[in-house]
Amino acid sequence: xxxxxxxxxxxxxxxALLDLAICIRNRRRLxxxxxxxxxxxxxxxxxxxxxxxxxxxxxxxRGTDLVVYAFMLVTSGVLLHFYGRQFTLRRDFVELARxxxxxTAEPGTGLSQFRIERLGRGNSFDxxxxxxxxxxxxxxxHE
Amino acid sequence: MNNASQRLSLxxxxxxxxxxxxxxxxxxxxxxxxxxxxxxxxxxxxLRRHFSGTVVVVxxxxxxxxxxxxxxxxxxxxxxxxxxxxxxxxxxGIEFALRQGASIVVTFDADGQHDASEIARLIEPxxxxxxxxxxxxRFLGAARDIPWLRWLTLKLAILFTRLTSGLPLSDVxxxxxxxxxxxxxxxxxxxxxxxxxxxxxxxxxxxxLRYQEVPVTVSYLEETLEKGQTAWGALRITGHLLAxxxxx
Numbered sequence: 001x002x003x004x005x006x007x008x009x010x011x012x013x014x015x016a017l018l019d020l021a022i023c024i025r026n027r028r029r030l031x032x033x034x035x036x037x038x039x040x041x042x043x044x045x046x047x048x049x050x051x052x053x054x055x056x057x058x059x060x061x062r063g064t065d066l067v068v069y070a071f072m073l074v075t076s077g078v079l080l081h082f083y084g085r086q087f088t089l090r091r092d093f094v095e096l097a098r099x100x101x102x103x104t105a106e107p108g109t110g111l112s113q114f115r116i117e118r119l120g121r122g123n124s125f126d127x128x129x130x131x132x133x134x135x136x137x138x139x140x141x142h143e
Numbered sequence: 144m145n146n147a148s149q150r151l152s153l154x155x156x157x158x159x160x161x162x163x164x165x166x167x168x169x170x171x172x173x174x175x176x177x178x179x180x181x182x183x184x185x186x187x188x189x190l191r192r193h194f195s196g197t198v199v200v201v202x203x204x205x206x207x208x209x210x211x212x213x214x215x216x217x218x219x220x221x222x223x224x225x226x227x228x229x230x231x232x233x234x235x236g237i238e239f240a241l242r243q244g245a246s247i248v249v250t251f252d253a254d255g256q257h258d259a260s261e262i263a264r265l266i267e268p269x270x271x272x273x274x275x276x277x278x279x280x281r282f283l284g285a286a287r288d289i290p291w292l293r294w295l296t297l298k299l300a301i302l303f304t305r306l307t308s309g310l311p312l313s314d315v316x317x318x319x320x321x322x323x324x325x326x327x328x329x330x331x332x333x334x335x336x337x338x339x340x341x342x343x344x345x346x347x348x349x350x351x352l353r354y355q356e357v358p359v360t361v362s363y364l365e366e367t368l369e370k371g372q373t374a375w376g377a378l379r380i381t382g383h384l385l386a387x388x389x390x391x
Contacts, residue, residue: 093227094228101223101235106219107217109217111217
């Protein structure tokens with residue numbers, strides 16, 4: 001083994017073993033994928049001619065091309081995963097913003113005279129704001 | 144916010160065409176607003192001339208004085224602490240209206256593109272029970288000064304909607320709508336930004352809600368064209384809709 005292999009392979013195997021332990025405990029699919037990537041990377045670093053053999057079998061040609069293609073596919077998958085996380089996270093932010101908006105609803109000038117009276121019922125937003133609110137009082141905003 | 148003891152003088156020349164339910168507190172108009180300070184006052188003034196039901200404005204973290212403008216009107220004001228998008232603001236306003244007992248919820252743009260005098264005609268199918276949702280259509284009504292590229296984009300959107308939801312509509316991106324309480328409670332807008340328009344139609348189709356198109360007028364002003372839908376925006380909407388289906 002050369003210096004590069006000594007430096008990288010033990011690290012990759014250690015990361016894979018750590019993830020495997022957590023994965024077994026928590027059943028995390030993403031960690032399984034990460035373990036697989038680490039082990040494959042370690043294998044290709046230890047036996048670089050394997051990449052060339054595999055590349056020839058699948059008709060790509062060179063081992064380095066195989067590695068580049070695999071890297072692009074894995075990166076695309078990771079980016080898609082994080083986009084999805086960002087998408088759902090944004091939805092959570094919107095829900096929080098909505099709750100705040102509903103909690104701090106304010107009647108405009110002149111509204112309290114006839115709209116609140118016509119509604120005349122206990123509302124969730126009334127309960128959420130100060131109990132001393134009386135019809136017509138502008139709700140305090142919580143900054 | 145001004146002291147509630149200050150009364151706002153409402154215009155006395157209220158036009159005809161109102162039904163009892165329009166004057167009743169159980170008909171609500173929901174207006175999402177973002178940076179509409181130059182237009183919101185005129186929009187609300189015109190709205191109050193033709194509609195004396197309950198109005199709720201949902202400010203989507205505007206950076207101008209939209210909130211200060213709205214505060215002078217007898218409307219409910221809700222404020223998102225961060226900018227969430229028009230779809231999110233609509234859902235917030237609809238949810239508030241439902242909590243207050245709304246029987247009919249009308250969505251209305253803040254930029255003055257919609258004609259408030261057409262509210263009575265818009266809600267008629269919902270009032271009569273013929274439909275759960277009334278959808279305004281500029282192509283059945285009038286689209287004043289619509290740029291050709293906007294016209295083309297909207298026509299392509301119609302085709303897209305027919306392919307995805309199966310709804311044979313003439314206008315699929317019109318913010319002028321009326322929902323019965325049942326429809327407003329059933330539809331949950333999860334697309335926070337502009338894809339909500341297509342999402343609403345998808346929900347109508349998915350839940351089998353009865354709908355009817357109503358001719359309405361949409362007026363295009365130069366200042367509002369910048370905020371409207373572009374061809375690039377249409378591509379983004381498609382991406383957001385796809386993402387919404389993948390990551391539920």
